[in-house]
Amino acid sequence: MRIPLGPDGIVLKVRDTWPRTSKVYCHRTDAWPPDADVVERVATRICVRRGASIELVLDRGRESRSQFVLTHAKGREAIFWQSARTAKQARPNVRLPTARAAGTAGAEGPGARAATGGLTILVDTHERYAWRFSHQQVTTRKAPLAAGDYAVEADGLVVAAVERKSLEDLTSSLLDGRLRFALSELSGIPRAAVVVEDRYSRIFALTRVRPAVVADAIAECQARHPAVPIVFAETRALAQEWTYRFLAAARHEVGLEAAVEARLAGLMPAGPVPAVVPTTAQVRAWALEHGYAVADRGRLRPEIWAAFEDRAPQTSAG
Template structure:
């Protein structure tokens, strides 16, 4: 086995981690399943693979300048001019191993130079529904929320009033957005979102990331995105710099949507209360008699009498 850094296709059909990498460290190397071939715009989630395939489809074989283990991190330096330094971070969460592949750029993006607030969304502890099909969902651990998982009609995160979905947010990485725009899948998702009272799409990357894709031109993606936004104006699409800020935006937007919904509902009740109860036929007859308007003693109140009553009270 060479001491190069190897990238191959994952032979497992239907895997969400379509690539394999072999890090030349130790007797047999460290073999991982990965989502992409390099952490260009975001950290890449990795999972250990049992063995390296006997006849792999090699995508890249890159000479290594240095590779070393430092605590929970593996530092890798490749012998090439660009995209040469990266790091694999091994950690544990909820009792299981988690591995992330990151570069200096994606590490900087993942740690925005801002202090995120911890205040409640409009003074309330939100109850956020997380779609049961959402993989690696937001935990909202920084925000004051309670989360439950169930199937949503549209979107990945939602707030409800009773059994009614009031607002939902669809989460997109830049890879998901690019794939949805080129395949047309995003159009169907936006159509479903547009059927909700309020909905939005949040992208875990800046708008400029559209123009840094490897296999599709920026102009193609920008045109498709503009067309989608014009076609579905009721579903805003918001670009955030990274996953952390996208999570914070989702929390704040859902809180504002629920607050606005409740305010609108309360306004409807107040308007109805101000209108007061409908007059009884006896009240209208008494007024008409006192005003000298001919009105039958029994039966339905004639339309001319009701019109006179309404004009009198509106005047």
């Protein structure tokens, strides 16, 4: 492959003609071989060096945008050719757990799942290429959602929802204002969040829009709607995993709040606060102030107590 960058271009040995399913490893070579057979020749719209990468945009409708990342591995130069799809499909060095989320755990033994009701995730009918949650212990059901793409219910009401975004969708919805309206709708749900299927650092590699504009828009949305976090989950699989555990925990927390409110509603009212009982010293001081003859010590006569109750205003604690 010859990349038209610089006076002589950059010649690389590659193992595929396009990064369709995974990143393509490239090896730098000195010159174009004289006996090479040209497999494909494509006009180039953009070819520019940006930091440690080369942005390449071809003049064709599909498979046009890609990037060459120049890095080092074990002290050697390494070049990887990637597209937006293969970068999104990059697998971090983690293994997703299959254990049930804490919010769905119930009693052990037969019937435990029925006792907790399991976890049914509602998927918006307009969601394209929806997550299936195939490795989690959940059931999915299509339903029209007023806000968010995935949600859970309690007593027939949506109590938690998640809006799913790719980096491209996040950028466009920020710039045209759609995300601000979506955040306002999500704010009306007890628990809600926005999850992005990419890394936050990818914002600063955007080329068609100023990265600072996108970063500022995210910060403004988060400051205006602090109850709806925007979570960058790095990959599609991790975004799905985070959504599953968030929805399970949110439904559990909402259930706990409802149980506490029910217990408080069942308590008997305490009634009025009883009046403060005056001390002998207080009554003695009142009697001396109002001209009653009382001893300095000992009990007060009943008529002194009666006079105090008739004339002194009652005070109560509150």
